[in-house]
Every structure is written in C-alpha cells, then in structure tokens.
Amino acid sequence: MTELFKSTVAYKIISGDKKRGHLSHAYSLVCEDGAALNRFLKVMAKLIVCNDEEFCDQCRSCRLINKNTHSDVTFYPREEGGRIAVADVDELIAQTYVKPIEGEKRVFVLTKTSNMLAAAQNKLLKTLEEPPKNVHILIGVENENALLPTVKSRVKRLEIPKFSDAQLIEGLKAECPDYEKLKKAVALSNGMVGKALEYYNSEYSDETADLVLSVLKNMKTSREVSTFSSKIDKGNVREFLICLKKTMSEIIRYHARGEGEGFIAELSSVYKSGAAIAIIEKVNQAERSLFFSANVTMLADNVLLCILEETYRWKKL
Numbered sequence: 001m002t003e004l005f006k007s008t009v010a011y012k013i014i015s016g017d018k019k020r021g022h023l024s025h026a027y028s029l030v031c032e033d034g035a036a037l038n039r040f041l042k043v044m045a046k047l048i049v050c051n052d053e054e055f056c057d058q059c060r061s062c063r064l065i066n067k068n069t070h071s072d073v074t075f076y077p078r079e080e081g082g083r084i085a086v087a088d089v090d091e092l093i094a095q096t097y098v099k100p101i102e103g104e105k106r107v108f109v110l111t112k113t114s115n116m117l118a119a120a121q122n123k124l125l126k127t128l129e130e131p132p133k134n135v136h137i138l139i140g141v142e143n144e145n146a147l148l149p150t151v152k153s154r155v156k157r158l159e160i161p162k163f164s165d166a167q168l169i170e171g172l173k174a175e176c177p178d179y180e181k182l183k184k185a186v187a188l189s190n191g192m193v194g195k196a197l198e199y200y201n202s203e204y205s206d207e208t209a210d211l212v213l214s215v216l217k218n219m220k221t222s223r224e225v226s227t228f229s230s231k232i233d234k235g236n237v238r239e240f241l242i243c244l245k246k247t248m249s250e251i252i253r254y255h256a257r258g259e260g261e262g263f264i265a266e267l268s269s270v271y272k273s274g275a276a277i278a279i280i281e282k283v284n285q286a287e288r289s290l291f292f293s294a295n296v297t298m299l300a301d302n303v304l305l306c307i308l309e310e311t312y313r314w315k316k317l
C-alpha cells in the first residue's frame, strides 16, 4: 500500500518539498477513499519526521508513528469515531507551542474532517497561516465541500487519485497473497485501495462474491431466477445479501462520481442508481425477514426478481 502511495504525484510533491528543505506548514490530502486516508496520512507524517531522505520505516521515529505512539505526532480527533471539536483545536493550538521531544518537528494530523464544525475550522485559521516553527499540520479530506474556503486557501493541496486495477493488484499483492481473491476485490473497489482491502478482508467467501457477480452479469429474464436462486441456501444467504448490498453501494458511488474502473463501471451501465437504491432497500427487508426465519428459497427468489424488475423499470425511465 505504501508503494501505491509512493507512485502518486502527492507523494512526489511532499518528498520533493522535503529534499529542498521547503516542507509546507500545512498540507491537505484529498482522498475520498476514507479507509485508506489514515494510512496515507501516517506515511506523510513519517516522511516529515524521519531523518532519512524520504522515510526509512525502521528508525525509532518511524516505528513509533507506525504504533501511533510518537510523542511529536498527534492525531485528531482523539477518540476513534469522534469528530474534531473546538476543544480539540484549542488543545492542538496549545500543543503547537510545546517543544518536540523526539526530534525537531511536531506534526498534527486532522482526520474525519467531513463533519468538522465551522467553528472548529475557524479557530484553526491563524495557526494554519502562521504556525510556530517546525510545526506541520496535515489535513485529511474525504469531502472537500466540508472545508471552509478560508481553510483551503491556507494549505497546500495534494490529491490521491483513483488507481487502475493493474496498479492496485501490483501494489497490494504483498499484503494480499491470495491472487484470485485480490483480483475480485480490486474489481469491486472502483479504483480505491481502502475499498479493495476491505473487500479482500471481508467476511464473505470467494464463491459468494462469484455468485453475486454472476447474478448481476448473467441473469436476464425471470425464467432464469430459479437457476440462480437454487445456489442460495441457508449457509450462504447472509453473505450473499451483504455482498449484493456492497456491490450496489459501489454502483451508486460510481454514478455519483462519474469515474472508476473495472467491474463496477461495467455493472453501472446496466444498473442505474435508482435501481441500486431499490435493490439495497429490498436486501434490507430480506435481512429483516431472515431474522424471523423466512423461507430462504422464497426470499432469494424475491430478491432476484426485484433485481430484474428494478433494472427494467429504471432502464425505461
């Protein structure tokens, strides 16, 4: 995953800044792939703090950052799942005046900025413009619209692009040794490394993912429903529904952003957003009725029929 990040323009810019001794006081890293963003930010922190020309991943500083225990590198929000409040920014500002302990630089990393309050952002402006010497602020941005223009104008903007399937496979093969599984995860990932890893590590089996893809690609008429639904049973029905829902979410995302690669792009030409939303709603219903031990065959038939109906209905619109 680090190798993928190293291939980006964003990485080259910041490592170039470091080599020239002109690291910016504040960078934003724009990346809609939330699952990967924190890992990229961590690499940026190492790049800033490590004494190597780039970063070594072995020195005390790099190791401490990897373990989230570097005393000069602080992540906000402090609590996982929380959001950055005014009090966090107050603390951050106070901390920028504290001398670093391990080395010469202090790094403050802001994540989850999609729901950061305007008041908290406003409070940060002065520090972004003129932080104390050797202080660097990294802002992870999943959704640029959530940032105030005044914040944006004070930081150096870097962006993580979507990756091609080939890049993802190459970049993740060390971390994800099961090649066939990786290929499928990448196909579903819409060019996003965090998504690919999520799929690779997700709880449904390859067989189930295959079955979902096969239904979405090959099932054309209601006469074929029973052929496909006969492959869904008590053992795999839950997995099937989860995987179907994830795939539909990716399709919706693809339509909204208008970019992406691989299998999702292909499916998106068949499944419109409206159809995908209706199918997700149907899957939610099916999950609820499973709870009341519904008949699995009937339930599978229903879901598959819904896929056909919604696809047809939205095609005509």
Ligand SMILES: [Zn+2]
Binding pocket: 050, 051, 052, 055, 056, 057, 058, 059, 060, 061, 062, 063
């Ligand atoms: Zn290092």
